[in-house]
Amino acid sequence: MSEALLALDNVRAVLHTRHQSQALLNGVSFSIAKGEALGLVGESGSGKSLTTRAITRMLDPAFEVSGSITFDGAPVLSMTPSELRSYRSMDIGMIFQDPRAHVNPVHTVGDFLTEELVRNRGLTRDEVEHRAVALLDEVGVRYPERRLTQYPHELSGGMLQRVMIASVLLAEPRLILADEPTTALDVTAQSDVMAILDEQRRARGLSLLFITHDLELAAACCDRLAVMYAGEIVEQGAHVYESPGHPYTIELLGARPSIDERLDRLPVLRYNRDIHEQLKAEA
């Protein structure tokens, strides 16, 4: 692998409440090279979204974050507010699970796409709109000119997620964080949106951190997988999907229902915190 664009080393996020302290991220380490896609999978509550929040420094101030996060050699955790702002707006782009909640309902799609670039990068509105139209067309939005004057509620969820992808690409970041970008969409829209994201990312040579529950989807469009459990990465590598090594991953992959067999009961994961702690103690 070439040099790492984003590197997390032993990142811990500890939540201090009045009565107790709990580490919700417990020593997360991984790196993403330039142009590489890493799939971060794991069950709900395993810390996937917290990891993206740590990377973007959007964690609640109640968290105490330690370890190191570097982006292209720059330490993210010690950035000044202005460095942080340019890091967030220029270097990373984030795609969210629920596009409808993440756009302001009172602004048109055109405003949403262009406002930030016009204000912070000194581009003219015409210029940005021109590029926005071209990009909307590339991500498969029909009648892109008309979309610019429409409001978010006039677009379907799949359409809006494409607009989100366009807005991220428009800002020309180097790393895309996609936090379950297809979970809120139906299956056909899912595959379309994923195909577009994958295609655009490869064409531009962007890095991607792709967070999902869907192991197959992650295996299909990512170079490497990292499996999270209880705030830790239990296993990562290029062949996790084909040849899992960790008991949790093996069980997780075994728990997927197959279309070819008929099952009365779906398998239940037996892996739990006790086994997890025991395994760690043995190692």
Next chain:
Amino acid sequence: MTISMEKTVKTPAVAARQPGFLQKGYERLGLAGSAAALVLLFVSLSAAFAPLLAPYDPDFPDLLAALSGPTAEHPLGTDALGRDILSRLMWGARVTLAGPGLVILLSTVVGTVLALVAAWCGGRVDTVISWVLDILFAVPGIVFALISVAIWGPSLFTVVAGLAVAYIPYVARVVRGAGLRERNLPYVSAAWLQGQSGAGITFTQILPNVQGIVIAQAISSLGFAVIDLAAVSFLGLGVQPPTADLGLMVKSGFDSVLRGHPAEAIAAGVLIILIVWCVTVIGDRLTTAARSMR
């Protein structure tokens, strides 16, 4: 006032495809609200065009016709100095609408800015702003008007300034609550992640989302401001005679009531009640509409 202006707009030709201004207004205001808007529009227009429409000079004393009661020449009669009551109502309504309008405009702008800053910054800034608002809230508006008069002397503008300060918390408390709710919505963190500044997000992202609440609250407070300003004028501390003002007319008509000529006091009193009723109904409907849109 904003709503009544919408009523003047002719339904555009596209009304069949998209709900027009009139239709939208009717949907939000309902029957009573629309009626109130029409009445308020009528009163505002008569007040605005008083110099053209008023049958007499409001300050011209026709002592021979004093306290005439309703006649063909003076439909509502004349006051103790023989001034035409209808003309004085039209001129008086200008002050009675413009004064509270100014109070609400000032207090809404200041209150909204304070509220959004408090909601965005949170922490100590929020605590201090909320304290100030609570203190303002605890003191009746009239007291601020009286303090202002005590310092700068009785006039319309000192009273307006005092009341404007007193009305800040009415808008600010509601907007702060709405702002706190908005700032925790995902679209705000998305904008933050895009690299927008706090001020930018507050005024371009959050403000448009709370504007319905701001307008509804402002119009609801307008009714109270009309009464407060009329009360201060009634006490003789606001608008100074001979300027026509509804509160002042109730006061000057008061003496004639005892002499058996209630026309001036009743006419001015009824007009105040009418204005307040219209404004309150419209404000009420807009508040309901703003809530149901959330």
